[in-house]
Amino acid sequence: xxxxxxxxxxxxxxxxxxxxxxxxLKKTIPILLFLNYSNYKIVIVDNNxxxxxxxxxxxxxxxxxxxxxxxxxxxxxxxxxxxxxxxxGEYILLLDNDIFIPxxxxxxxxxxxxxLLENPAFLSIVLLDNxxxxxxxxxxxxxxxxxxxxxxxxKIIDIISSKNTKNILxxxxxxxxxxxxxxxxxxxxxxxxxxxxxxDDFDIGIRAYIFGYNNYLFNNY
Numbered sequence: 001x002x003x004x005x006x007x008x009x010x011x012x013x014x015x016x017x018x019x020x021x022x023x024x025l026k027k028t029i030p031i032l033l034f035l036n037y038s039n040y041k042i043v044i045v046d047n048n049x050x051x052x053x054x055x056x057x058x059x060x061x062x063x064x065x066x067x068x069x070x071x072x073x074x075x076x077x078x079x080x081x082x083x084x085x086x087x088x089g090e091y092i093l094l095l096d097n098d099i100f101i102p103x104x105x106x107x108x109x110x111x112x113x114x115x116l117l118e119n120p121a122f123l124s125i126v127l128l129d130n131x132x133x134x135x136x137x138x139x140x141x142x143x144x145x146x147x148x149x150x151x152x153x154x155k156i157i158d159i160i161s162s163k164n165t166k167n168i169l170x171x172x173x174x175x176x177x178x179x180x181x182x183x184x185x186x187x188x189x190x191x192x193x194x195x196x197x198x199x200d201d202f203d204i205g206i207r208a209y210i211f212g213y214n215n216y217l218f219n220n221y
Contacts, residue, residue: 025057047074
């Protein structure tokens with residue numbers, strides 16, 4: 001059996017946390033309904049939005065979409081944990097509501113890359129601001145002095161030009177877009193809901209290494 005057929009057998013959930021992100025959802029959700037992958041669901045966890053987000057999601061009436069409505073805004077860390085808890089299948093692509101993914105083969109590419117890595121926990125996706133050709137969102141790294149999240153801005157072409165055989169280790173991941181196995185997230189205990197926003201990503205990345213896993217950058221499309 002070739003790897004493409006193996007990939008088609010894996011169920012993947014695209015899990016998205018939303019709070020008052022209607023202006024983003026109108027752009028980011030429709031394209032996710034037409035990916036070149038047959039076995040996936042889109043789980044959207046809404047943190048008690050008041051901007052019409054829920055009505056918009058319901059109006060899509062698509063069997064791929066599963067809506068979870070929180071009756072309270074639980075914040076980022078707990079909201080993302082709820083996303084994972086409601087995800088189906090072995091793999092999860094965890095997204096913020098403003099992440100636009102134009103690559104229709106993204107799930108195939110992520111799954112293939114993940115399967116080739118050594119003891120992977122999290123596969124962090126390079127993020128690019130709309131209209132920009134440079135990025136500083138290419139993983140979280142640690143140095144002797146601690147967290148070095150604000151890496152030097154690089155041209156996106158330089159970040160993604162590495163060969164597929166080159167695996168770039170990261171300290172942790174940018175929380176906006178990350179791919180992983182659900183059972184590993186559960187093994188690590190998910191986000192620490194006592195951590196403030198931004199530190200939650202650093203924390204779980206460190207725990208992954210303590211548990212014997214590695215974190216990588218997905219920089220090839």
